[in-house]
Amino acid sequence: MSFDSGSPRRFHKRSMTGFTPTEIKAIDQSIPIKAREAWTKYSAREFTTTDQLEEQFINHVETTLARSMYNCDNLAAYQALSSSIRDKLILHWNKTQQMHTLREVKRIYYLSLEFLMGRALDNAMINLGTKELCSKSIDELGFNLEDVLDIEPDAGLGNGGLGRLAACFIDSMSTGNYPGWGYGLRYNYGIFSQKIVDGYQVEAPDYWLKYGNPWEIPRFEIQIPVDFYGYVSTITDAKTGKVKKQWQGGEQVLAVAYDFPVPGYNTRNVNNLRLWSSQPTREFDFQKFNEGDYDSSVAQQQRAESITAVLYPNDNFYQGKELRLKQQYFWVAASLHDIVRRFLKTKKKWSEFPDLVAIQLNDTHPTLAVVELQRILVDLEGLEWDAAWDIVTRTFGYTNHTVMQEALEKWPLDLFGNLLPRHLEIIYAINMNFLKMVAQKFPQDRDLPRNVSIIEESDPKNIRMANLAIIGSHKVNGVAELHSELIKTTIFKDFVKIYGAEKFTNVTNGITPRRWLKQANPELSDLIQAKLGSDEYLTNTIKLKELEKFISDPEFRRSWADIKFHNKQRLAKLIKKLTNIEVNPHNLFDVQVKRIHEYKRQQMNIFGVIYRYLQIKATPAAERAAKFYPRVSIIGGKAAPGYYAAKKIIKLVNSVAEVVNKDPEVGDLLKVVFIPDYNVSKAEIICPGSDISEHISTAGTEASGTSNMKFVLNGGLIIGTVDGANVEITREVGEDQIFLFGNLAEDVDELRQDHQIGKLELPESLSLAFDAIEKGTFGPYEEYQSLVEAIKYHGDYYLVSDDFESYLEAQNSVDKEFRDTENWTKKSIICVANMGFFSSDRCIQEYAENIWNVEPVLDQV
C-alpha cells in the first residue's frame, strides 16, 4: 500500500485540494498567461439573484437532466434546484478546503457508521441564506416550493439518535467554522421503510438513490484498495536487518469516495461528509471469465458490492455478523488511508500527526481505526511500537453511547482473526502492554486484569471493543451528565481506577437549531426573530433567554399559542394523509416517537392508554368531560426486523387504536394513532406539533436522548423519567415545566433483584389493563401474551410495574395543567427560552476545547 496515489491531471500529479503551499506557487507560475486569463474570466460564479438562479435552473433542466419546459415536473424541479444550489456549495467547498490545506490547520475527523441526514435541500437553502430568493424563483418558474421540497427522499443512513447526532454535529462543525470532516458509508439501502399491514410492521427496502442523488459528488479517482483475510508473514528487511510483519490480504475490494458538501449557517465554510462505496477491484475476473466461469466472476463482484449494500437496522443492539465487521474495517481502512495521505502532503514528522489530526469515534463501531493506525505506523511506515502507540492514543477520542450489556460490541476471536489476522496480532500486543502496565501498577488486584483485558476469556473468546476504544484513546466521553457518571461507576469503573477520572468526561448531546427550529418551525422562528430583533439566536442559542421578557405580554402569548395550533393542524394533516384518522387539533397531542425498544417503554405508554380507555368507559357519560381532557395519543417508530417484543408493541398500539378510535362511547376523548415510517422529515412536522412528549425510559438506560430536546425547543412539554438529558433539561427549564415520575437510576438494581426473587406487585391499574388484553378486547390474547408475561412472570426487567402508578399520576397532572391554557403557554415559552444549552454548537465547542484541541478557522483565501 502506498500513500502517494492520486490521479494524474493535465499538468500535475495531485488533485486540486491536495497541494502544499510551495507546490501551489510553482503550479501558479507554470500556467500559461492565456489559460490564466480564461480561468479568471470564465471561472464558475455562484448565483446571487433570482435571474441568475433561474438561468442556472433552466440550464440544469435542459442539459444535466436532458428535459425541457414541457416535461419539467416536480421531480425535475427538485433536481434542477438542488443542482443549482449544489453548484454554489461546491464553490464554497473548494475555497474552504483550499484554505484549510494552505494553512495546514488541525482537522477533526468524525467517524460514524451512521449519518441520519434527512433531506438536504431546505437545509442548504436556509444555511446559505438563499431560501427566500429560491422560493421566489421557484414560484416564478411555476412551481410550489413546498411540493418541490416534498419530492426529496430522506437520506436515512442511520437508525436513530446516534446517527442523527452525527448529522447535527457536522452541521455545527460547519457553522462554527471548524475544519471537520465526517467519514461514513454510502449504503445503497438506508434504514428500511416501515409499512403497517393489518397492524403489523412490514419492512420495505429503502432504495434512496432511485432517482440519483444531486447532493453527492462521486470521486471516481479516489479508489482505495482494502484487504481482507489472507495471512501474516515475517520478513527481514534486507537493508536494516529489522524483522517486520507483513499482512498479505486474500481478498481485495475498492473503496470509492462520494462527497457531500455540508454548509454552515451564515458562513461560507463548507465541510465535507465523505462516504465510501465498495466496488470490485476488476470489472471482470478475466481468468475466470475466459475459462467460461462467468457466474463465479459475477458472484465475486457482487460479494464486493455487498459490503456497502445495506445499513444494519439494529438500534442499541449488537449482532455479531461477519458482514458488519467487514463494513467496519472497509470504512475504517479507507478513511485512515485518506487521512494519512492528506497528512503526508504536509511533509511533517509523524510525531506531529496528533497536532494536525483529531479522530472521534462515534461509539465503538470505528474502534478498528486504533488498530489500523498502529498497523500503518509500525508495519508500513516502520515506526517503533511505542512511538507509534503514543501517536495513536493522542489522536483518538471515544464517545460511549450506552451502558446496556446487549449493545456492547464483542467480536468472536476466530471470526475476527480469520478476517483480519494482522489486526488480531496487534490487538494481542496492545493488550499485553496494557496488562503489563496494570500488573505493575496494581500488583495486588487479581481480578483487575481479567476485567479490563481486551480479550474476554469466555468460551468462545471475544474481543471487547469498548475496552480497546478506551485503551486506544486519550479521552472517553458519555453523552449526558447522568450517563457520564454511570459509565464511571459501572461498566468502566476499573478503567477509572487505572487511568484516573480525568480520562473520562462528559459532553451532553445537543441538536442543531437550524434544522430543529428554523427549518422545522418557520412560524415560531419568525416570531422569535421578530421579538429578538435578529437571527443571532440561531448561532447563539443562549439569546433565546430574552424571550422570557415577553411572557407577560398577552398578545405575544396569543401569537405563541396560535403557532402551536397551526403546527398541530399541520401534524393532523400528516396523520390524516398517513393513517386516514381524523384528529382534532384542539385536543391534547401526546407524542412518543423514537425507535421501538423495551427500554424506551412504549409498552408502558400503551398500557397507560388502555387504562385511560377503560376509565373513560367506566365513568358515567355526564361526568366524562370534567374528568378527562380530550387527548390524542400518537406513537411512532421502527422496530428492528428481528426484535420480536418491539414488533408486538407496534401490533398492540395498532390494535388498541382500532378498538378505541371507533368506540362511540369514547368519541373525541381519546384517539390513538400509530404514525408509520418515522424518519427525520416526519420528525420535523411531528416535533413542533406536540403538546406533551414522552421520554419514559427505565432510569439509567437512555444515555441522553435528543428528541426530548427537539420537542422542548419547539415549545412542547415533557413527561419523563429522571434519565439521560431529561435531568439537565429539568435543570435548565425548571421543575415546574416538566412532568417527572418514576424510580431513580440508583434504585434500579435493587428493584430488579427483588423481581428475581418473586417480589413483584402489579398495581391495580396495570392489572386492569392486562385483564382487558387477556379478555381479548384488542384481539386474540396470544398475540400480546409475551408482552404481558415479560412483566408478570419474567422479572419485569424494565420496571413497568414499579413505575406505572407514578406514570399515571404524572399523566393526570398533565390533564389538569393543560386545561389552564394561559399557564401552559407560559410554560411553553419558558421552555424554549431556556433550551439554549442544548444546541449542538455548544457540544462541538466543548469537544473542540476539551478533546480535540482545535480552533475555528475564520477568513477565507
Ligand SMILES: *Cc1c(COP(=O)(O)O)cnc(C)c1O
Ligand atoms: C432525533 C431522532 C431520533 C432520536 O430520538 P430519541 O427519542 O432521542 O431516541 C430518532 N429518530 C429520528 C428520526 C430522529 O429525528
